[in-house]
Amino acid sequence: MIDFIQMLINGVAVGSSYALLGLAMVIIYKTSEVPNFAQGEMALIATYVAYMLLEQYHFPSYLAFPLSLVFAVVLGCVLEFTVLRRAKDPSVLGMIIITIGLEMILMGLVSWKFGAEQKSMPFPISPYDSVMFGEFFVSTLEILTLIVALCTMIVLFLFFRFSRLGMAMKATQQNPMAARIMGIRTRRILMATWGISSLVGASAGLLIAPIIMQPYMMWDPMLKGFAAAVMGGMTSLPGAVFGAYLLGIIENLFGGYISIEFKSVVAFVVIVLMLCIRPSGLFARHYVKKV
């Protein structure tokens, strides 16, 4: 029983970083119906910018981390403006391919600029300190990630529901033509979407980097975040978060009780099963056609 509960805790702990990337993917998908496979690498660049500010320019962390998040917003906007917007007669498939291309370019850029060797991200919290609750443990970094993930979800939820920009984003997703007729500058909305999404993704990158930092580090969390978003229906913010925690728990229980060798493929089995059985996801209400 102790093992079971610890596995649940571990699942929730690892699910937080999946949740942040899942949220980031959902934000873009909500407005443009494009799953952004460059999400992980956009976060990667912002994370390396933080590293550069800390290690090479010796910025204090209270400056370096916010600055890297600002950079992430700018990067998202710039990529949308300079690459995505330039696509001629964009089809969903074409846009997906563009994001995959971007992913490879960004990863190559990081490898070239910073080298492929593992780095050690200076971080105020040690990734190897933990808090014990009786017999159970959670690392302090995971508690921080959990708090960030839940706060991000709540802020985004409120943003989409109550803010003018959030409403405009929703309108753009539901009917771009009508939104434009109503005076919404849909292109700017899309750009803002990419900026916000990049910001959320970068926060995930900054929280993953203290444990492992190399150009390859975002690939696995990004795929897991994508799987979580698919579980949640790709358009639902709480759905993506719920999917992420569920995926984390499934992975841990599967690794603990069934097969640790096949633990890493569970996420992909989940994607396939969800698309076969309930393609609109656990939380989506109004769409059937997805991904």
Next chain:
Amino acid sequence: MKRNALVLLLSGVIVLLGLVSGATAEEGVTATEIHIGQWGPQTGPAAAWGSVARGTDAYFKMINERGGIHGRKIVYHMFDDAYNPAKTKAGVKELQEGVGIFAWVGGVGTAPGLAVRDYLMERQVPWVGPSAGSRHWIDPPYKYLFAVYPLYETEAQLLCRYAVANMGKQRIAIIYQNDDYGKNGLIGAKEELARHGLELVAEVPVNITDGDLKPHVMKLKKSEADVVLLWTTVKHAVMTVGISKAMRFTPQFMSTSTCSDFPLMMHISKGAWEGVIAASFGEIPDSGYPLLQTYKQEAFDQYAAKDERWGVFYTAGIVWAEPLVEAIRRCGPDLTRERLVQALEGLKDFKGISGKISYKPFDPNDPSCRQGQDEVFLVQCLAGGKTKQLTDWASVE
């Protein structure tokens, strides 16, 4: 008539020259050059081992600076395969068939090496010092494949022997990469423990793409192991040690030589690597071993990139290349692959910066004829990434 005779004569000369050069020229060798190739992960999940191929590069440049070998300069062709066997195979074929490589040296990884082993052996291209201690290089032995890296099995055996005999440990577990690299360590550990009437208390496989190792560490913790062998990539080894620390699980960790670059391991583990015991196949980079210091001054200081580090992996690139260079030297000016094989077979207790290297004439029934080095020594990581030598050079027998 005269003109016809001239054309005929010229044609004859050209054909004759062609025949002559065809009879003596060896692929990848000219009057002034020897073409040597190597792959290595400069990007991807195993990039921490990328400095192996760069170490070889500096070593060859040093050899060239000293005048080359019998008047020939080494032309070194290195490419990034990202630890991806498909890329290794494509890159090796491209260089072998495009440029014409005389011999291959090093090459990080069991899986990437396995992807090209049969190709190179079929073409009878010598390959010296695969940068992985797999049994696949020597069992069955191949005439043109000369292993330098001590077998991972040997490392696992010596680590287990030390744990049981010197430290009095009884509960030994292993976390291993779920491929040949990891399984070789698993086999060695099982063999040695069986000699002591023991069994592994946990065998936990990890896939190279796994991002979360908590379930793995939980299994190790549940087994109540007092020693955990780490047979994984650097990334996973650091994660295992770090997560164990967070879980308040504190066995003695022991690692393969692939994670014996202590300054690097201490840096990326934020100090969690302190106390880990590892096997070492070469002299420690910060030791005062004279030949190593010569290489540092004449190869590393002269040719390494600005941000390069004089570490275990970098010097490993020199370890693999030393017997190849020595054998080429022993061939004399008439360099052919067959003569190179003979020269390598003639190496007896050759000592560079690794343990002693010896080969025997080719015997298809004797794997040891192609295993050059079977010695390692054990080291422990101290504070600040310093190294404490625990044993002398030792082999299993």
